[in-house]
Amino acid sequence: MTDWLDAATDRRWDGLVLDNYRAVLPLPRMRRLGFVPVYVRPPYTQQLGPFGQLLPGDVRALLSAVPFRPQIALPLRAGVPTAEIPKRYRSRVRTNFELDLSRKWPNIAAGFPRKLQAFLRKSSDDCLDTMDPATFVALSEADLAGKPGMQPSQFAALHRLILTAQNAGWGNCHQLREDGELLAAGFFPHFGGRTINLATVTTERGKKRRGTSRLLALVMQRHAGEPGAVFDFEGSEIPGVKAFFAKFGGVDRGYRLVEAGPRGWL
Template sequence: MPTRLLRYPEIDLAAWDACVNSARQVVPYACAWWLQATAGRWDALVEVEEATGRYLAVWPLPVKWRPWGQEVYQPPFTQQLGLLTCHEHSPTLRQMLTAGKLPRYPRFYTQLNDGNEGESAAFTPALNQGLVVNQRQTYHLPLTKPYEQLLAAYAPDYRRRLRLNQAAPTPLVARKAGTAEPLLQLFQETKGPEAGLKARHYAKLRRLIKALQERQMLETLEVRQLETGELLAGALFVRYRTRLIYFFAAASLEGKKAGAPLVLLDDVIQRHAGTPGLVLDFEGGTIPSIARFFANFGAEPVPYAALSFTQRPWYLKWMR
């Protein structure tokens, strides 16, 4: 079964999503509608079953044009991509790279998915060929256990703060929101400048939110100050197959002091506790302070790799 490097117009989107939705790796970011919202177009390494045209393995490679040629990049709001396989005899990452002849791209950067982690070590011998492997991590919390057991694994300070909140005359409460716009505004006012997001990024995020809402895969939660109605914290959660993803969040300074993010996440954990096979993916953890925040809920680090290389354009190769 051949592996092909396909350009976007050549990709059968129905076959693509059929493969992604049945793949062993659970990666919502690789769905065609997600990539259309965040990247627009993408190349792909695809293993095709000749007799049926079915896709047995896919590796999305979002591309954009630069003066030196096409560049593979990681789109915004897309934590993981990498190889997705829905056939027991599907190729490995190394086989896909070799078959696809990826050095044709002058620059290449992609973040694999945590299901590829067992294979990323195989790239070590290729480091002197210009391929760089960097380790990243997210945090996972299985939600199979009852809430009481999950709560017992929280950091003692988190349990104490939740008890104090419940004992307050007007405790903070997480509630579903009808729109994500107040959350986006809060993010722009707090994290936005540091994150470096531009108007085009927010336009992509709004397209993605719309696509998620249409598929009933998005839950928007917020915590407000009861007396004033001020938004203290909010978050978007994506439910896809066996993953519940803490996708996008923001909190005001007052909200952080009041423990609003803690109340929000505890509400989600409590409502989904006892769900067989469901995993809360905190979608982050590379920054130490954020990693500690996630670990305090009893979540464990889960590694995934990023691959990159830079190839000089032919007209610069004479330089030393």
């Protein structure tokens, strides 16, 4: 967890600790407008804890101890009760789809839309290839640069995260090609039985050939049948993305976001 936060924040994070590290709440030190100090979710992270062995009242104690910042926006681990949220915070539940991969692959694929099932049968020769991190980050930047909320620092963070994951054995970038032409690529870290759909890129041909769906299916299939395996779609808030993820048959395992300070900065 600390390696991931180091990479995502470039080592700029604090933490609140209970009882000799029985529980930890990370506090990423980010900045708005280049100089306003805030505690908010860094790029390419989702739930920020608290991590550890939690007892009743621990979450409330940790959140109450968060120092003042002009803005605080912390996505918490799933299952935090509303009663544990101090009154200083607004809170809401964010959508996040997860798919149980512990079943056999035919049973998982049977939950996909029929048209997708048929397309996957026609694409039975598909295979996953690895992709160099720098190449994947360059593709991501070309696809997303200039879009609202995207900054060069975010692509640098993505590159650090991929290298960290590779060094720790947490996964690689993968690509799907058809007749030698790239359809889609993605970064899918895997740890603790959980595979995370962290970042994907689809080419124009891939959009016409269901490239992303085929890529995700291949990644899911690699871990199908493993006890406790889960595919975490991550980032299911945007309506179009939410609808796309929902078609795979996942279940919404929402998590709570707590906020303090002005609205509209996220």
